[in-house]
Amino acid sequence: MDFQAFYGRGLKEMKVKFVPTQSLTKRLKNFYEVELGFSKKVAVDEARKFPQSNLPSCQPKCPLGINILEFIRFLREGDVGQAYKKIREQNSLPAICGRLCQAPCEEDFVIGNKKVPIEVRALERFVADYGRPKMFGRERLTCAKKRVAIVGSGPAGLAAAAMLGKDLFCVTVFESLPLLGGVLRYGIPDFRLPESILDAEIDQIRDLGVELKTNVTIGLTPSFEQLFTEGFSVILIAAGRSRPKFSGLPGLDAAGVFYAQELLMALKFFPDVFKKKFNEKLGQKVLIIGTQSAALDCARACRRLGKRVEIVFPGTIEDLDVHRNELKYGKEEGVELQPMTKPVGIEVDDSGMIKGVRCKRMDFAEKNGEWVLTPVPDGEVELQADSVVIADKNMVSSLIKRVLPDLKFNKDGTVWIDERTGETSIPRIFAAGDMVVGGEHILDAMVSGKRAAEHISGFLKES
Amino acid sequence: MPKIVNKLILGKNIKRIDIEAPQIAANFHLGQFLMVCPEKGSEWIPLAIADADPRRNIISVIFKEKGPATRCLGALPIHEEIFSISGPFGRINSPKQFGVVVCVATDVYAAQILPICKAYSRAENKVIGIISAKTKTELILEPQMRIACHKLLLSTEDGSYQRRGNAFGMLKKLFDEENVNLVYSIGDTEMMREIAVMTKERNIPNLIQVQTMMVCGRGICGSCRVKVKQQVVLSCEEGPEFDGHQMDFDYLKHRMERSCHHQEGAEPMAGAPWIFKRFMEED
Ligand SMILES: Cc1cc2nc3c(=O)[nH]c(=O)nc-3n(C[C@H](O)[C@H](O)[C@H](O)COP(=O)(O)OP(=O)(O)OC[C@H]3O[C@@H](n4cnc5c(N)ncnc54)[C@H](O)[C@@H]3O)c2cc1C
Ligand SMILES: Cc1cc2nc3c(=O)[nH]c(=O)nc-3n(C[C@H](O)[C@H](O)[C@H](O)COP(=O)(O)OP(=O)(O)OC[C@H]3O[C@@H](n4cnc5c(N)ncnc54)[C@H](O)[C@@H]3O)c2cc1C
Ligand code: SF4
Ligand code: SF4
Ligand code: FES
Numbered sequence: 085m086d087f088q089a090f091y092g093r094g095l096k097e098m099k100v101k102f103v104p105t106q107s108l109t110k111r112l113k114n115f116y117e118v119e120l121g122f123s124k125k126v127a128v129d130e131a132r133k134f135p136q137s138n139l140p141s142c143q144p145k146c147p148l149g150i151n152i153l154e155f156i157r158f159l160r161e162g163d164v165g166q167a168y169k170k171i172r173e174q175n176s177l178p179a180i181c182g183r184l185c186q187a188p189c190e191e192d193f194v195i196g197n198k199k200v201p202i203e204v205r206a207l208e209r210f211v212a213d214y215g216r217p218k219m220f221g222r223e224r225l226t227c228a229k230k231r232v233a234i235v236g237s238g239p240a241g242l243a244a245a246a247m248l249g250k251d252l253f254c255v256t257v258f259e260s261l262p263l264l265g266g267v268l269r270y271g272i273p274d275f276r277l278p279e280s281i282l283d284a285e286i287d288q289i290r291d292l293g294v295e296l297k298t299n300v301t302i303g304l305t306p307s308f309e310q311l312f313t314e315g316f317s318v319i320l321i322a323a324g325r326s327r328p329k330f331s332g333l334p335g336l337d338a339a340g341v342f343y344a345q346e347l348l349m350a351l352k353f354f355p356d357v358f359k360k361k362f363n364e365k366l367g368q369k370v371l372i373i374g375t376q377s378a379a380l381d382c383a384r385a386c387r388r389l390g391k392r393v394e395i396v397f398p399g400t401i402e403d404l405d406v407h408r409n410e411l412k413y414g415k416e417e418g419v420e421l422q423p424m425t426k427p428v429g430i431e432v433d434d435s436g437m438i439k440g441v442r443c444k445r446m447d448f449a450e451k452n453g454e455w456v457l458t459p460v461p462d463g464e465v466e467l468q469a470d471s472v473v474i475a476d477k478n479m480v481s482s483l484i485k486r487v488l489p490d491l492k493f494n495k496d497g498t499v500w501i502d503e504r505t506g507e508t509s510i511p512r513i514f515a516a517g518d519m520v521v522g523g524e525h526i527l528d529a530m531v532s533g534k535r536a537a538e539h540i541s542g543f544l545k546e547s
Numbered sequence: 548m549p550k551i552v553n554k555l556i557l558g559k560n561i562k563r564i565d566i567e568a569p570q571i572a573a574n575f576h577l578g579q580f581l582m583v584c585p586e587k588g589s590e591w592i593p594l595a596i597a598d599a600d601p602r603r604n605i606i607s608v609i610f611k612e613k614g615p616a617t618r619c620l621g622a623l624p625i626h627e628e629i630f631s632i633s634g635p636f637g638r639i640n641s642p643k644q645f646g647v648v649v650c651v652a653t654d655v656y657a658a659q660i661l662p663i664c665k666a667y668s669r670a671e672n673k674v675i676g677i678i679s680a681k682t683k684t685e686l687i688l689e690p691q692m693r694i695a696c697h698k699l700l701l702s703t704e705d706g707s708y709q710r711r712g713n714a715f716g717m718l719k720k721l722f723d724e725e726n727v728n729l730v731y732s733i734g735d736t737e738m739m740r741e742i743a744v745m746t747k748e749r750n751i752p753n754l755i756q757v758q759t760m761m762v763c764g765r766g767i768c769g770s771c772r773v774k775v776k777q778q779v780v781l782s783c784e785e786g787p788e789f790d791g792h793q794m795d796f797d798y799l800k801h802r803m804e805r806s807c808h809h810q811e812g813a814e815p816m817a818g819a820p821w822i823f824k825r826f827m828e829e830d
Contacts, residue, residue: 260633260765261633261763261765262584262630262631262633270763270767298631298633299631299632299633300570301633301634301636301765304634304635304636304639305570305571305574305575305635306574326766326767327766327767327769327781328768328769330769330772330779337774337798337801338801339801342770343768343769343770345763345767345768345769346762346768346769346770349762349763349767349768350762353584353588353591354588354589354590354591355588356588357589357590357615357616436801481765481766481767481784482766482781482784482785483765483766483784
């Protein structure tokens with residue numbers, strides 16, 4: 085069958101249906117969520133656009149294994165509850181993925197050779213928000229004797245806990261912060277992920293019978309050995325990569341240099357203090373260095389404080405590691421981008437305050453037959469700034485390195501795991517999340533959490 | 548949630564509270580600190596564990612009411628619950644036997660030196676304590692320090708109690724009298740710098756504790772960074788105890804100043820009942 089012809093007329097009509105958002109003037113004055121999500125009518129309409137065939141060229145792939153066509157089928161019939169159940173089979177944090185996922189699945193909607201603009205992420209979000217059972221019968225499942233300790237309650241830890249909880253193991257998650265969620269709690273601002281949504285998602289996991297303990301830093305008290313003597317059979321470390329990397333950029337000693345987490349954490353945990361203290365400390369113009377989501381989040385938070393904001397990064401706009409919607413919102417809000425610009429030093433005046441950042445413009449040049457980014461000769465500029473925020477890649481916490489000296493690391497700073505068994509170089513200790521995949525995506529972290537859970541459950545059933 | 552079981556006023560704006568926290572009381576090491584968040588949405592305050600009683604499941608912290616967060620903590624009554632306490636954080640260093648150990652602290656930092664004195668006494672050192680403050684009302688913990696140290700020297704800068712002078716002067720005098728094997732100093736950056744320079748000249752080991760601005764207390768935010776041996780490290784994870792001879796005090800001062808600079812503009816107790824504000828203005 086000629087699908088191109090079949091959908092031909094439909095394809096023309098298929099325009100990107102943008103998710104409704106708060107109006108621009110309003111959202112620059114508050115920290116509430118920007119995206120408002122689809123209404124049921126729009127969501128069902130959107131779902132009806134989907135090609136409902138099992139044709140191989142249009143098999144959207146979700147790394148978590150969500151059966152997208154299946155859940156959309158329920159949605160087009162208006163059965164949000166069933167669609168929710170379908171998603172929950174594979175994804176234990178649908179409302180969060182529906183907001184923050186980088187949505188590689190959307191790339192796969194190709195009919196013939198035409199990309200179909202379909203917002204799977206927004207539909208997933210709609211299903212998660214509306215289909216979540218309002219009253220859950222607590223399914224506290226009886227536990228098997230084997231106990232699993234999970235260190236860290238980020239997306240990786242929670243995904244693994246949900247999997248192992250369903251497998252009837254006795255799971256305890258230890259979190260060092262007073263509140264659960266890892267980066268979701270301390271990093272991603274309220275205007276992208278409201279706290280109430282995160283709380284609701286975590287409640288669902290708690291209802292699987294998973295024990296969640298806050299304010300416990302494994303390694304300090306109790307130590308890893310103590311966990312084993314307390315009766316845990318295996319430990320899964322999903323402690324993320326949160327320690328800022330201190331680079332050798334000249335001028336980093338200056339007052340007025342911040343790391344992204346400092347800002348975002350203050351914003352999440354003490355918003356009133358943040359607005360007051362950082363308003364003064366940041367000055368008028370903030371320059372942000374980085375390509376990750378964290379850079380854009382910082383920029384948008386600063387815009388909400390009324391600062392002028394510029395993001396500087398050496399690559400092209402395509403190198404920005406953010407979802408296209410977020411980039412669009414950021415641009416609308418007035419975040420300026422300086423692509424192809426490499427910071428080479430921070431300029432400080434006599435009183436120790438930041439004057440600006442010296443940058444080198446970059447461009448593509450041919451080198452050994454390949455096009456690589458190289459600095460333009462004489463292309464040096466000084467960008468004026470009152471403060472600088474570093475939103476670079478992070479590294480594994482030094483506490484873990486110190487208390488587990490036998491833990492083997494790869495060259496790129498990720499934790500080494502045995503591909504076959506999932507174990508780290510220390511027996512009965514597994515690892516997952518950002519510390520293993522080294523990426524900066526929730527999806528990758530969750531996939532690795534799920535894989536680690538499979539490994540653990542195999543390991544425990546064998547032993 | 549952890550509950551306040553006792554509260555004492557030790558001096559001008561200086562309070563001690565005892566908190567029920569069995570996990571921490573059973574597992575802490577002298578010299579570590581806690582992150583205390585008095586209520587939801589308030590800043591987290593790093594506070595040293597001044598004392599603990601594992602049998603009664605109680606830990607004590609001593610603090611000075613400086614800004615909004617500490618004032619909020621100080622205003623909590625007995626039997627009130629604290630939003631969260633996490634910890635203990637900081638690297639564990641077990642004190643060794645040195646011989647004669649001098650522990651120097653100014654003002655409220657006496658709260659941080661007290662557990663250190665205890666730890667070094669337990670490691671069979673002869674501990675000489677030096678505490679100094681601006682005036683008599685700010686000099687705290689004299690009785691507790693007397694028990695923890697073998698000898699205690701006190702001074703006030705205005706001479707209102709005991710000797711007139713500052714901690715540095717007293718330490719200098721002490722060097723002539725005793726053969727000191729280790730100096731442990733906690734205080735403002737300048738005092739610690741002077742002591743580090745002096746001990747380096749005399750080849751005496753010097754340990755210090757830094758009070759950089761902290762947001763998370765567990766190695767996430769990077770706001771507590773200091774420079775040791777030309778390397779940037781996090782004082783909440785690798786510290787707060789460092790070798791005074793290796794510390795880059797210029798950088799430290801920078802980090803401390805940055806945290807101070809917001810203070811001038813900040814109005815005390817915004818949003819508090821007017822009657823509180825009047826009290827604040829009076830003292
Ligand atoms: C600002 C920001 C925005 C982002 N936006 C996006 C986005 O839009 N889309 C996307 O896909 N990705 C995004 N990411 C990346 C994503 O958040 C991470 O990849 C993901 O959270 C990693 O999950 P994790 O479970 O491995 O670790 P984390 O989420 O870092 O969780 C680790 C947890 O372990 C705890 N922990 C650490 N050590 C211990 C210990 N010894 N004992 C007990 N607990 C411990 C930590 O406190 C933390 O809570 C963003 C990241 C940031 C910082
Ligand atoms: C490891 C460590 C142990 C400490 N132990 C004690 C103790 O036992 N007793 C005690 O009274 N104080 C202690 N402090 C200092 C105490 O944390 C600060 O006085 C307190 O955070 C002030 O908060 P605030 O909001 O009330 O004051 P603010 O108005 O915010 O500031 C007042 C002053 O306190 C300092 N300060 C503010 N916030 C912080 C912060 N988050 N971290 C560090 N300093 C800050 C600033 O230099 C500022 O000048 C310790 C600090 C550290 C780092
Ligand atoms: S989790 Fe991400 S990749 Fe998977 S279906 Fe949802 S949006 Fe697509
Ligand atoms: S002033 Fe009144 S209301 Fe406020 S804490 Fe004291 S007794 Fe309670
Ligand atoms: S206080 Fe956050 S890294 Fe040390």
